[in-house]
Amino acid sequence: MSVKIRNLQTKVIKEKDGTYAIACSALGVYSVGKTLKEAKKSFEQALDLHLSVLRERAVKEIEAVAV
Numbered sequence: 001m002s003v004k005i006r007n008l009q010t011k012v013i014k015e016k017d018g019t020y021a022i023a024c025s026a027l028g029v030y031s032v033g034k035t036l037k038e039a040k041k042s043f044e045q046a047l048d049l050h051l052s053v054l055r056e057r058a059v060k061e062i063e064a065v066a067v
Helices: 036-066
Strands: 011-014 022-023 029-033
Touching: 022 036, 029 036
Parallel strands: none
Antiparallel strands: 011 022, 022 029
């Protein structure tokens, strides 16, 4: 089993129309919002969902190996 840890960069982008986008390309997590606060909240929700899926997959893989 291997664990790879690296620095992750998250970019906050102010669009021309005044909305915000937040991106973490390394994890494939993106969000948008009319305000920065809204974009941050959306990003947190997207990140939580993404990590829960990764956690679920990891648990299934560990259970498969343990059998």
